[in-house]
Amino acid sequence: MPAFQTTFGKLTQSWQLRLQDAEARESDLPARVEKCISICEEGLQQLRQWVMEHPFPGRDCEIYFFKQVKPVIMARYIYYQKIYRLHIGYFNGSGLLAKERLEQELKDITRYFSDNADFYTYYRMGYTHHDEMYFVRGAYDWKICPGVNNFDAVFSTSCDGKLAELMAYELLLKYIDERLNPAVKLTEPAPLCGTTASRPAVSSTLTCTASITDIVELGYALYATGFFNNGKASIKDIMHLLSATLNVNLGKYYDTSIQLRERKNPTQFLDGLKASLIRYFNQF
Structure with missing residues (x-):
C-alpha cells in the first residue's frame, strides 16, 4: 500500500x-x-x-x-x-x-x-x-x-x-x-483617535519545538472547530497568527494539509495531545 x-x-x-x-x-x-x-x-x-x-x-x-x-x-x-x-x-x-x-x-x-x-x-x-x-x-x-x-x-x-x-x-x-462575511483580522484593532492606550509588548524565552506538520494540523483543527471569531476567521488568518506567535515559517501550509489528508492517521498530533493530557490528569 x-x-x-x-x-x-x-x-x-x-x-x-x-x-x-x-x-x-x-x-x-x-x-x-x-x-x-x-x-x-x-x-x-x-x-x-x-x-x-x-x-x-x-x-x-x-x-x-x-x-x-x-x-x-x-x-x-x-x-x-x-x-x-x-x-x-x-x-x-x-x-x-x-x-x-x-x-x-x-x-x-x-x-x-x-x-x-x-x-x-x-x-x-x-x-x-x-x-x-x-x-x-x-x-x-x-x-x-x-x-x-x-x-x-x-x-x-x-x-x-x-x-x-x-x-x-x-x-x-x-x-x-x-x-x-469577510474575515475579521485576528490582531488587535488600532486605538481609537484620542487614546494612547496600547497593549504592552510581551517577551518570552519559550521556543516552539513542534514540527511544521503538527502546527499545521493544529491550525486546521482550530479552523474546522470555529475557534476564532465565531468560526468566521479564515485559515489564512489562523496560520498567520500561529506563524507570528510561534515565530515559525509555516511555508505552503495548504500543501502540508494535503500530506495530512493522505496520512494513515490525519490527526496523529491531536490524538497525541489528547493522550498526553489524559496521562497527565491520571497522575492526580
Missing part, C-alpha cells in the same frame, strides 16, 4: 501545483476558473487512464483510490464549476443578485447535507465499516446507497461521486461564507 499511495501522492501533488499556479497567474476570475476546471478534467482523465491500464494490487488499494484519491480531484472539479455558475450573474451590475445567489446556494447546500446526513457522518467521522460497499466497484446496493449510480463500471463505485460532492460543498461553504 505505501508504494501505491506514493504513486498517487505524486500525481495529486503535481495536479495541486498546477492549480496553484493557475490561481496565481490568472487575474480574470472567469478565465481562472475555466483553467482550473480544465486542469481538474485532465487530472480525472489521467486517473481513469491509469485504472484502465492497471489492476489494483488489492482491495485495500481500490478502496484507498476511490475514497482518498479520485474524490479529492473530482471535488475540486465540482467546486470550480459551482464557482463559475455563481459568478455568471455577478457581471450584470446587481450586487443584490449576487448576494441572493450566494444565500440561495447556502440553502441548497444545507439541504444536500441534510439529505445525505448518514453518509456525511460516515465520511466526517472516518468510519470504514462500509468501505467495501461504498468504494469497491461492482458492490452497489441501492438499499444502502440510494443515490443514482452512473454505472461506469471502470471508474466509479457506489459512493465516490457522492463523497466528492460533499467535499466540494464543504469547499463552497467556506467560499460563500468568506464573501458574505
